[in-house]
Amino acid sequence: xxxxxxxxxxxxxxxxxxxxxxxxxxxxxxxxxxxxxxxxxxxxxxxxxxxxxxxxxxxxxxxxxxxxxxxxxxxxxxxxxxxxxxxxxxxxxxxxxxxxxxxxxxxxxxxxxxxx
Amino acid sequence: xxxxxxxxxxxxxxxxxxxxxxxxxxxxxxxxxxxxxxxxxxxxxxxxxxxxxxxxxxxxxxxxxxxxxxxxxxxxxxxxxxxxxxxxxxxxxxxxxxxxxxxxxxxxxxx
Numbered sequence: 001x002x003x004x005x006x007x008x009x010x011x012x013x014x015x016x017x018x019x020x021x022x023x024x025x026x027x028x029x030x031x032x033x034x035x036x037x038x039x040x041x042x043x044x045x046x047x048x049x050x051x052x053x054x055x056x057x058x059x060x061x062x063x064x065x066x067x068x069x070x071x072x073x074x075x076x077x078x079x080x081x082x083x084x085x086x087x088x089x090x091x092x093x094x095x096x097x098x099x100x101x102x103x104x105x106x107x108x109x110x111x112x113x114x115x116x
Numbered sequence: 117x118x119x120x121x122x123x124x125x126x127x128x129x130x131x132x133x134x135x136x137x138x139x140x141x142x143x144x145x146x147x148x149x150x151x152x153x154x155x156x157x158x159x160x161x162x163x164x165x166x167x168x169x170x171x172x173x174x175x176x177x178x179x180x181x182x183x184x185x186x187x188x189x190x191x192x193x194x195x196x197x198x199x200x201x202x203x204x205x206x207x208x209x210x211x212x213x214x215x216x217x218x219x220x221x222x223x224x225x226x227x
Contacts, residue, residue: 004159035217040124042204042219043160058214090159103208104150105215107159 003027004108006091012114019078021111023091031094032074033105034058034066036087043090049074081115088112119143122205122218131227135192139205139218142186146207149181150215151190154202163190163203195225 007022025032031050035043035058045058047066055066063085067075074093078085089112092105122139129135137151148167152160166172169183178191188205202220209216 040219042120042122043215043217045214048214092159103215104162104165107161109157109159 004091004093004106006089006108006111008111009109010112010114012116013078013081014116015082017078017081017115019081019113019115021076021078021089021091021113023074023076023093023108024072025074025091025093025106026072027093027095027106028071029093029095029106030071031103031105032068033092033094034064034074034076035090035092036060036085037090037110038087046076081113083115086113086115118219119216120205120207120218123221124219126222126224128224128226129195131195131197131225133195133225135195135199135223135225137190137192137203137205137221137223139188139207140186141188141207141216143207143209143216144186145209146216148208149179149188150206150208151177151179152204152206152217154204154220156201160204192223195223197225197227200224 004025033048034046049068065077090110091108094105120141150165151163153163154160166179172179176193180189202222204220205218206215
């Protein structure tokens with residue numbers, strides 16, 4: 001059974017704190033993604049990675065960084081949390097790029113982060 | 117203008133109704149089209165996908181794509197209370213293999 005897990009379901013942090021969100025997948029997937037989801041805006045891609053130690057900026061990377069030291073783990077880092085980073089954060093993974101691949105992304109349950 | 121536009125709803129229908137959920141898109145590079153379903157307090161899960169213009173059926177669900185008008189639809193027949201969720205359309209750009217999500221339509225099916 002496909003599984004993507006995220007370290008916390010709910011997290012409350014203070015402005016200026018450094019925040020780590022962890023994501024682990026057990027499907028040996030090459031690709032991993034971080035999104036944030038906000039009402040009326042849908043899912044927006046923050047960063048993604050196609051391989052270990054490799055990262056690419058998504059649509060809204062400002063204020064975030066990522067780390068992928070191992071294939072199964074992809075971390076999202078908020079260097080100095082701000083109130084406008086209060087959101088639902090979703091991690092996803094997918095298999096290798098292929099000609100006829102559906103590139104199905106499998107999502108974790110999400111982390112609801114509140115920055116006070 | 118967003119690349120993918122989706123009516124956010126909320127949409128409320130009685131059990132057994134036919135539901136139509138729609139998206140429009142502007143990027144001609146989108147090659148295939150996914151629909152995700154997201155239950156409350158859960159991550160999205162793939163419902164179905166289609167590559168080409170026309171219809172694709174899977175049980176009570178039918179995905180329809182009209183590339184000429186850049187319009188995609190998801191139809192749910194005989195809707196059930198268990199279909200209550202947010203539905204997200206997600207076109208895929210073939211070169212980038214990235215999903216571009218619509219904002220989602222929140223559906224409630226009343227028993």
